[in-house]
Amino acid sequence: MPIKSLIRTIPHYPKHGIQFRDITTLLKDPAGFHMVIDALAHHYANQKVDKIAGIEARGFIIGAALAYKLGIGFVPIRKSGKLPAETIGHDYLLEYGADRVEIHVDAISSGEQILLVDDLLATGGTAEAAAMLIQKLGGLVMGCAFVIDLPDLGGSKRLADIGLKTFSLCEFDGE
Numbered sequence: 001m002p003i004k005s006l007i008r009t010i011p012h013y014p015k016h017g018i019q020f021r022d023i024t025t026l027l028k029d030p031a032g033f034h035m036v037i038d039a040l041a042h043h044y045a046n047q048k049v050d051k052i053a054g055i056e057a058r059g060f061i062i063g064a065a066l067a068y069k070l071g072i073g074f075v076p077i078r079k080s081g082k083l084p085a086e087t088i089g090h091d092y093l094l095e096y097g098a099d100r101v102e103i104h105v106d107a108i109s110s111g112e113q114i115l116l117v118d119d120l121l122a123t124g125g126t127a128e129a130a131a132m133l134i135q136k137l138g139g140l141v142m143g144c145a146f147v148i149d150l151p152d153l154g155g156s157k158r159l160a161d162i163g164l165k166t167f168s169l170c171e172f173d174g175e
Contacts, residue, residue, distance in 0.1 A: 003039075004170040006032040007148065021148050021172060023058055023119050036062065039169055040117075040145055041069040049142060050112040053077050055101070055130050058119035062147060066117060075107040075114075077130045088136055092129035101126065103133045110138030121146040121168060124155030131164055143167060 006026040013020040026032045040062070053075040054063025060076060067074035080089060080100040089102040108114060114134050116127060121144070131141045141164055149156055149168035156166050 002170070003032060003036060003147065004172070007170070007172075009172075019172070021120055021150070023147060026147070027061060033065075036147055036169060037065045037069050040066050040167075043167055044070065044115060044143070044145070047142065048113045049115045051075050051108065051139075052115045052117050053103070053108070053130060053134055053139075055116070055118040055126055056082070059117050062119055062145075063117035066115075066145075075103065077101050077103050077133060088133060090129040090132050090136075092125045094123070094125055099126070101129050101133060103130075103137065105137065108134060108137040108139040112139045113142040114139040116141055116144045116164075118144075118146055120148040120150065121155040121159075121166060122150045122153045124153075124158035127155065127159060127164075128162065131159075131162070148172060 006029050008022040008025040010020040010022055051073045052063045052067040054060045056078045064074045080102055083102055083104055086105045087102040088105055089100050091100045116130055127144050134141050143165045146168040149171045151171055152174045159166050
C-alpha cells in the first residue's frame with residue numbers, strides 16, 4: 001500500500017486555495033505509520049546522525065519515532081513561547097502568513113550532525129528557519145526528511161539553494 005494513498009487532502013484549509021495534506025489518516029494506520037518510520041530509518045541508517053530535530057507539531061511525531069528507531073536523541077523546534085528554558089528564535093514567512101520557531105540554547109552541541117524532520121515540505125520557510133537555528137547553535141544539518149514534498153511550491157529548491165539535502169517519501173504535484 002503506497003504511503004500517498006493514506007494521506008487525506010482537505011481543500012481550502014486553512015484558507016481558500018490551500019490543499020491541506022493531512023497525515024492523521026496515515027498516523028492512525030498502524031501499517032502505514034510503521035512503513036513511514038521504517039522507510040526513513042532505512043534511508044538514514046548508514047549516515048552519521050547524532051540527533052533528530054523535529055518541527056512542531058507533526059514533525060514531533062515522525063521525528064521522535066524515527067529518533068527512537070535510530071537509537072538517537074530528539075530535539076523539539078517549537079513555535080514561539082512554548083519552550084520553558086532559554087531559547088533562540090528565528091522569524092520566517094509561510095505560504096499563508098508569518099511565524100517564529102525557537103529551540104533551547106542547550107539542545108545541540110557544536111559539530112553535531114542533525115537530521116531535520118517534518119511531515120511536509122511546501123515553500124521551505126519553516127525548514128529553512130529551523131535549519132538556521134540548528135546552525136546558530138553550531139549543529140550541522142546533514143539532511144532534511146519529510147513524509148510529503150509539494151515540489152510545485154519550491155521548498156526543495158529553496159533548501160538546495162542554501163546547501164541542504166532533502167528526502168521525502170511521496171510528492172503531490174499541483175493537485
